[in-house]
Amino acid sequence: MVDAWRILAGITDPEIPVISITELGIVREVTQAANALEVAITPTYSGCPAMHVIEQEIVERLTQAGYAEVRVRTVLAPAWSTDWIAPAARDKLTAYGIAPPGRVNLYPRSVTCPRCGAARTERVSEFGSTACKAHYRCLECLEPFDYFKPL
Amino acid sequence: MSSSTCEFALRMGDNALILGQRLGEWLGHGPQLEEDIASANIALDLVGQARLWLSLAGRLEGRGRDEDALAYARAQHEFRNCTLVELPNGDYAFTIVRRMLFDAYQRVLLGRLAGGAQAEIAAIAAKSKKEADYHWRHSADWTLRFGDGTDESHRRAQGALDRLWGYTRELFVPDPVDPEADSLRGPWLALVEPLLKEATLAIPAETKFISTGKRGLHSEHLGYVLAEMQFLQRAYPGAKW
Numbered sequence: 001m002v003d004a005w006r007i008l009a010g011i012t013d014p015e016i017p018v019i020s021i022t023e024l025g026i027v028r029e030v031t032q033a034a035n036a037l038e039v040a041i042t043p044t045y046s047g048c049p050a051m052h053v054i055e056q057e058i059v060e061r062l063t064q065a066g067y068a069e070v071r072v073r074t075v076l077a078p079a080w081s082t083d084w085i086a087p088a089a090r091d092k093l094t095a096y097g098i099a100p101p102g103r104v105n106l107y108p109r110s111v112t113c114p115r116c117g118a119a120r121t122e123r124v125s126e127f128g129s130t131a132c133k134a135h136y137r138c139l140e141c142l143e144p145f146d147y148f149k150p151l
Numbered sequence: 152m153s154s155s156t157c158e159f160a161l162r163m164g165d166n167a168l169i170l171g172q173r174l175g176e177w178l179g180h181g182p183q184l185e186e187d188i189a190s191a192n193i194a195l196d197l198v199g200q201a202r203l204w205l206s207l208a209g210r211l212e213g214r215g216r217d218e219d220a221l222a223y224a225r226a227q228h229e230f231r232n233c234t235l236v237e238l239p240n241g242d243y244a245f246t247i248v249r250r251m252l253f254d255a256y257q258r259v260l261l262g263r264l265a266g267g268a269q270a271e272i273a274a275i276a277a278k279s280k281k282e283a284d285y286h287w288r289h290s291a292d293w294t295l296r297f298g299d300g301t302d303e304s305h306r307r308a309q310g311a312l313d314r315l316w317g318y319t320r321e322l323f324v325p326d327p328v329d330p331e332a333d334s335l336r337g338p339w340l341a342l343v344e345p346l347l348k349e350a351t352l353a354i355p356a357e358t359k360f361i362s363t364g365k366r367g368l369h370s371e372h373l374g375y376v377l378a379e380m381q382f383l384q385r386a387y388p389g390a391k392w
Contacts, residue, residue, distance in 0.1 A: 046278060047199025076203070077274035079281060125185035126289045127192040135185065151281050 004030050004037060007065050014053045015130045018096040021054055025084025028075055036069035037062060042080045044151075045131040082151050093148060099136065101150040111147050113138035123147075156269070157211035158231065158328045161221070162365050163275075164204030165232035168222060169373070170253060171197030172380050173240055182243050189289055193250075196282045203275045223384035227374050234362035235318040237373040244297050244307035249315055251290035255342040256322050257283040259335050291346050298350025309352055316355040321362040328365075 008030070009022045021027055021041070029040040039058050043051050055072045062070045082101035085093075090100035094114045102111070111121050118140035126149075128135040133146040174194035181187025205218040216224075235253060240246045261283055264276035297308035323336040347354060364370070383390060 043199075043278075045196055045199060046203060046282060047195035047197070049195075076278050077270070079274075079278040125189060126285070126292075127185070127189040129188075131192055131195055135188075149285065151285070 003065065004039075004062060004067070007061050008039070008058065011054065011057050011061060013050055015050050015132075016093070016096070016098065018092045019085075019089040021058075023086040023089035023092075025086070026054070026080060036071050037067045038071045038073055040073045040075050042075050044080050048131050050130075080151070082148060085148075097145055098133065099145060099147040101148040104150045111136055113141060113143070114145055115143050116141040121145075154211075155328045156272075157208050160204050160208035160211060160272070161231040162233075162328070164201045164208055164218075164221070165230050166236050166253075167197040167204065167279075168201035169230070169232045169376060170236040170250070171195075171201060172376055173236065174246075174250075176240055177246065186243070190246075193286050193289070196286070200275070200279045200282070203278070207271055207275065219384070223381050227369055227377055228367045230369065230373060230377070231365055231367060232373075233318070233321050234364035234370050235315065235321065237364060237370060237376055238315075238318070239372055241311065241314075242307055244304065245311040245314070247290055247293045247297065248308055248311040250286065251294045251346070252315060252319055252343065254283055254287040254290050255339050256319075256335070258287055258342065259338045263335070287342075294346060294352070295350045298347070298352040305351065308350070312347070312352055313355050317358050317360045318362050320357075320360070321365060324361060326366075 005022065005027075008027050009020050011021050013019060013021060013024055016024075024044070026041050026044060027039065028042050029038075031038045031040075039062070041051075041054065041058070051074075058072050059070045081104055083104055085101065093100045097114050099111050099114045110119050111123075112119055113121050113136075116138060118138055120139040121136050122139060123134060124137050124144065125135040127133075128146050132149060132151070134149050135144065136147045137144045171194045174190045174197065177187060177190035178194075179187065181190055201222070202218050205221045209216045209218060209221055235249065238249065258280065261276040261280035265273050265280050267273050267276070294308065297304040299305070300308075323333050323339070325332040344354070362370070364373070
């Protein structure tokens with residue numbers, strides 16, 4: 001099982017290629033049944049098109065690694081939260097130019113610019129380039145950036 | 152689980168699917184780029200939620216129909232969405248005010264279902280509730296900006312509310328599928344009323360009109376939505392992307 005987790009840790013989210021699906025917190029469980037390895041994953045957003053790609057990638061990579069039969073099961077409860085994103089992954093998001101999510105809270109306070117570190121930023125839109133991001137702008141360096149929405 | 156649970160899952164799925172389809176119509180036509188993207192993102196969430204509800208409805212029905220069969224191969228009278236979500240988009244004020252009324256309803260309803268006894272329904276509801284909270288933030292924000300904005304934006308938002316208000320009654324009509332629907336109106340009003348007050352919008356007088364979409368008796372508008380949504384699968388049954 002250690003091997004399976006190690007392989008899963010090498011699969012990245014296609015829309016955020018710097019963090020792995022285990023760091024994102026969507027792999028919930030890996031179990032070895034009699035004739036198959038079962039990977040339980042939970043969706044980030046209900047309509048996120050990346051989930052399908054991730055499922056295919058899980059089956060492909062584990063099969064290549066020698067697991068004869070691999071099944072992916074989707075679990076909905078408990079619902080995924082950005083609070084599950086690993087601390088190290090938050091730094092990777094920042095380095096990639098995406099402000100990491102604040103603690104889950106309907107009305108978050110300030111968002112720090114991932115490029116220059118300034119606290120003076122403003123929201124351009126609640127929605128951004130993918131289902132999981134909002135669109136912000138830094139008022140110091142004037143660069144636009146993505147903010148990973150707390151969910 | 153009973154056939155009324157299946158019927159309930161159909162209502163939830165159809166509400167999300169049809170409103171998602173309506174919002175998708177704004178793609179490429181939004182009043183500004185950010186709003187274009189917002190509508191598309193919300194539509195994506197709703198269609199995702201619809202897939203979960205319709206898959207559940209198909210399993211409960213037990214006749215081998217999956218989410219696609221239910222979305223693409225049912226006729227108008229078999230759809231169980233409320234009439235509110237099938238009305239044409241109108242202008243952006245109408246689109247926003249409609250969504251605000253629906254988002255508030257979703258927050259209240261999904262919140263209740265998330266604490267319910269049926270595990271599959273509770274799981275879908277808890278997941279969807281988080282998204283509905285976020286959607287509400289957007290629709291409530293714009294309702295405020297339109298209502299308490301310029302004379303023109305106020306006029307349009309009030310006009311939208313006047314036309315939409317009557318369609319909200321249907322949401323709270325109890326029936327054997329949803330016997331406690333009327334108890335949601337209080338919590339719903341507790342969200343909607345303070346917002347409308349802050350937005351300087353007046354709640355229209357109640358009328359006797361009650362729409363009937365959730366019983367399969369729809370307005371003339373749903374047929375046009377389905378014609379566009381189902382065209383490909385009707386013309387080429389079983390076609391895959």
